Amino acid sequence: MTVQFPFVTSAPGKVIIFGEHSAVYNRPAIAAALSLRTYLLVSKDETESDYICLEFPDIDFHCHWKKSDLPFHMAPKSDTPHVLPPKNLDPELISDLGPLLSAIDSPLHYGAAYAFLYLFVSLCPRSTPGGLTFTMRSTLPIGAGLGSSASMSVCLASAFGYIGGHIKEATFYRDSKITNDSDECNFIDKWSFMGEKCIHGNPSGIDNAVASHGGAVMFQRRGNSLPSVRTAMRNLPPMNLLLTNTKTPRRTATLVANVSKLVADYPKSTAHILDAMEDIAREAYNLMLRPFLNANGKDELLKLIRINHGLLVSLGVSHPNLERIKLNCDELHVGETKLTGAGGGGCAITLLRDGIKPEVLTELENRLEKLGFESFKATLGGKGVGLLTTNDSALLKNMTVKNFINFKSRDNIEESIGCTYVGDWRYW
Numbered sequence: 001m002t003v004q005f006p007f008v009t010s011a012p013g014k015v016i017i018f019g020e021h022s023a024v025y026n027r028p029a030i031a032a033a034l035s036l037r038t039y040l041l042v043s044k045d046e047t048e049s050d051y052i053c054l055e056f057p058d059i060d061f062h063c064h065w066k067k068s069d070l071p072f073h074m075a076p077k078s079d080t081p082h083v084l085p086p087k088n089l090d091p092e093l094i095s096d097l098g099p100l101l102s103a104i105d106s107p108l109h110y111g112a113a114y115a116f117l118y119l120f121v122s123l124c125p126r127s128t129p130g131g132l133t134f135t136m137r138s139t140l141p142i143g144a145g146l147g148s149s150a151s152m153s154v155c156l157a158s159a160f161g162y163i164g165g166h167i168k169e170a171t172f173y174r175d176s177k178i179t180n181d182s183d184e185c186n187f188i189d190k191w192s193f194m195g196e197k198c199i200h201g202n203p204s205g206i207d208n209a210v211a212s213h214g215g216a217v218m219f220q221r222r223g224n225s226l227p228s229v230r231t232a233m234r235n236l237p238p239m240n241l242l243l244t245n246t247k248t249p250r251r252t253a254t255l256v257a258n259v260s261k262l263v264a265d266y267p268k269s270t271a272h273i274l275d276a277m278e279d280i281a282r283e284a285y286n287l288m289l290r291p292f293l294n295a296n297g298k299d300e301l302l303k304l305i306r307i308n309h310g311l312l313v314s315l316g317v318s319h320p321n322l323e324r325i326k327l328n329c330d331e332l333h334v335g336e337t338k339l340t341g342a343g344g345g346g347c348a349i350t351l352l353r354d355g356i357k358p359e360v361l362t363e364l365e366n367r368l369e370k371l372g373f374e375s376f377k378a379t380l381g382g383k384g385v386g387l388l389t390t391n392d393s394a395l396l397k398n399m400t401v402k403n404f405i406n407f408k409s410r411d412n413i414e415e416s417i418g419c420t421y422v423g424d425w426r427y428w
């Protein structure tokens with residue numbers, strides 16, 4: 001299979017409804033793909049350049065390496081095309097990548113470059129052409145709890161798996177409610193987990209699972225020696241979720257590390273908290289399996305959201321700005337609020353009660369806007385990792401790195417190449 005340049009890969013962000021942080025400690029968690037996505041343009045210049053270039057304008061990061069300086073590490077191809085990564089990051093490869101990363105001092109840039117290089121040299125062969133530019137644009141807020149790192153890792157793993165010939169071209173269109181379980185999708189899920197390890201340190205794997213497979217899932221990690229369990233939730237009941245971004249920056253890696261210290265310092269008390277989180281996720285799962293939530297079911301779900309947030313507060317991962325969202329939602333009695341993702345800033349979700357008066361919602365929106373926050377309604381359960389090629393679509397005809405960088409807004413990206421172009425995009 002000859003890869004034609006340019007092509008674009010794309011993967012969704014996610015909302016964790018129950019179980020963030022406890023997911024890291026092998027407890028079940030529930031998450032759904034979001035309609036906001038990351039897009040990676042892979043293009044080749046016509047010169048005989050020996051450079052591999054990154055254009056990551058969302059984090060103001062631009063970088064290049066000489067291809068001949070890269071420590072290609074791709075495992076020899078065996079009879080099985082889908083070579084899966086080892087359980088842990090390879091220490092030899094980490095050390096080989098050190099000199100290429102040493103000049104990068106921002107942790108935001110470092111994480112992105114580290115994940116890029118680790119996956120590139122693990123999946124692309126030495127014969128990969130030089131002169132490739134990788135341009136990343138996301139309609140997700142970055143570092144805000146909506147899985148931007150996982151959607152980035154999935155875009156990278158799928159693009160490199162495709163260039164390296166590990167996975168064949170995505171060939172079919174999928175119903176958005178169904179999570180995909182193809183070998184290709186599993187390959188991308190496993191390798192993007194390595195990208196998440198480069199960025200987070202100790203990810204549970206839930207974010208990259210949702211970004212790869214799409215839909216909604218109950219996910220449970222089972223330690224290093226057993227595979228994680230991923231149960232597709234085909235019919236999420238319609239839920240009126242309001243997402244609010246505090247715009248307070250934070251890093252998942254730091255929050256996960258802080259919780260890990262708390263768990264080490266207070267093993268008994270934190271075990272109770274994590275157990276309670278597990279019970280909440282299981283109870284919520286049973287409620288959410290029902291095709292329609294009646295008033296009682298909705299009321300139970302609201303209470304579970306409240307308890308889950310309280311437990312996350314006790315793990316130290318809230319933030320005054322997240323509490324400000326909760327306070328305003330509580331004062332106006334619109335529903336229950338919890339942080340989503342790693343917390344420490346970023347986003348909160350509010351499950352809205354039925355029958356809220358429009359003027360109350362407007363009052364809430366005004367209050368949140370005054371605080372400098374951004375609110376939007378979330379569409380859950382979207383498609384997983386996708387591919388856009390010049391064979392299938394005219395959307396890329398005049399697509400240049402410059403055009404891709406210059407998209408002004410989320411809408412602009414979606415309108416130009418977004419996954420809403422149903423016949424053009426294929427899904428693995």
Ligand SMILES: Nc1ncnc2c1ncn2[C@@H]1O[C@H](COP(=O)(O)OP(=O)(O)OP(=O)(O)O)[C@@H](O)[C@H]1O
Nearest residue numbers: 108111112138143144145146147148149252341342
């Ligand atoms: N579009 C992007 N371009 C470049 N780097 C990105 C992009 N999206 C994510 N990243 C990388 O991922 C990091 C953010 O990941 P982090 O895990 O801290 O937040 P998140 O994934 O948005 O939230 P959460 O993990 O809580 O869901 C950024 O600092 C950057 O390194």
Ligand SMILES: C[C@@](O)(CCO)CC(=O)[O-]
Nearest residue numbers: 020021023203204341342
């Ligand atoms: C905080 C966390 O539980 C969710 C981040 O979206 C970390 C993880 O599961 O990898």
Ligand SMILES: [Mg+2]
Nearest residue numbers: 147149150252
């Ligand atoms: Mg992340």
